[in-house]
Amino acid sequence: MKPRICIIDYGMGNTQSVANAIEYLGADYLISSRREDIQASTALILPGVGAFAAAMENLRRLELPDLLTDVVVGQGKPFLGICLGMQLLARDSVELGLHSGLGWLEGHVIAFEPSHDVRIPHVGWNNCHIRKQDPLFSNLAEDAHFYFDHSYHLTCPHELVSATFDYGGHFVASVQKNNIFATQFHPEKSQRHGLKLLRNFLNFAASASGKIAQDGEPC
Amino acid sequence: MLKTRVVGVLVIKNGIVVQSIQFKRYLPVGRVSIAVEYLNRWGIDDIVLLDMDATPRDCSPNFEKIREYSRFCQVPLTVGGGVRSVKDMENLLHSGADRIALNAAAIGNPQLISEGARLFGKQCMVASIDVRRKPDGSHEVFSHSGTRPTGQSPAILARQLEEQGAGEILLTSIDNDGMKQGFDLELIQQVADAVDIPLVACGGAGHPRHLLEACKLGISGVAAGNFYHYTEHSVIVAKSFLHAAGVNVRLDSFVTYDDCHFDNDGRVARISDETLDKLRFKVIPEEVI
16 A cells, blocks of 8 residues: 655644655655544654744644644554654753653753854754664665754653764764654755655555554554 | 755846846846756755845745745755745745745844744754945945845844844855855854854855865855856865865765866866776666665
8 A cells, every 4th residue: 555644734844845855755645734634644744843842832732742642652653753853752842941742752852062062053964873774774874964953952762762963972863663763854855865764764654554454453 | 073064055036046246247047946956966965045036026935936946955945035924934934945044134123033943943044144345344244135234243243143043144245256256264254253053154156175265164064156057067076176175075976076176267177088098987877766
């Protein structure tokens, strides 16, 4: 079954950029925040260009937190969070005051220490150190570069981290936990490497939806 | 470590990409979506689209056009020109922009940058500053495509914009723009020392060594517009030059130009007959993702 990707529109992601990349890969997608669309699609992408508090506020206004938790954590629908879409999975963030997130990952979002001898925000192309190749980073070099653009970063337990980056210290570049994947960088804006990563996610979504169908569960 | 960005700036006037000379003369280059697609294929790190028509006409960006231009852009796209409200920013992000550039709006209405940073994060806010050198050698910021003097010093303004929530400064020297004589290094140094956020410099590149001179000041990115339009494989050539000089740039192409030399115009010098004789065809299969 061809996967259908729902790019979640909560008013503040670079949704069209994600859509352009998904379209380039030839996958079926829609940009929506409607309950039916989220339930009917085979995989979800939560894009993010925004501030944490405003994003959570928008998600709550659209009544999405409970629905997403049910569909992703409960039913195991493949999920990819990008940039802010990764940070929102944490328990909380200190961006512009302390705010609680979706809480799917045991983690916190904190600011880069200003003591680092680097310019903040962290903007541009940086190499990753990939720790878990499978499935998101298959066919990618261990030090593949991606485009980053953020002022805050996620801290979470070691076992969830699938890649790190170096910017005056080591930080979390991507996480994975069962069906939940998330990247601090923007795969939709990272040319070949980013497209490969999105292809890996689409392949994971396709095989996962096949499994769900075989088990006779609706997806 | 983080790589130094090689940024392409596309100036749009009357719906087409133009070559700009000191913000006074404009020469037509071609269609925007094609310029975006080519820069993307040549391995540019970041594209900035600046629409010169919107602010003078007092209208919002043309969102449908941005959607069309962004279609084949697989690198970050910063869009500026005519952004007057947070609604404009939101619409741009839904039309294919990844970051928002503010110029006149940032100077005339500093609240807008703070409001944008509150909603979209400071990493999304690029403050674009256009600067002229005064007869006494000091610098002054101009807005509205270089037509309105603001009386402000670039370093002080950049610092203020950083405090208001800008996440990056795009600094353009109007005098050097299109002159192909190199960047205004003194100006870049002043602003680089004044801010802690990333700085991208623009205006004056005519030879890859100009990009190198700016990179050596420790800035986050070097931008050029005209330089890329008329030189074959310009982006890859420029990056190879920077790489050979020890700058940490992103190289993502099979073509490397490792053994090339450059003439005074910054074009790849003719390769000797002996070298050409030794060349063999190499087949590199196109990668299917």
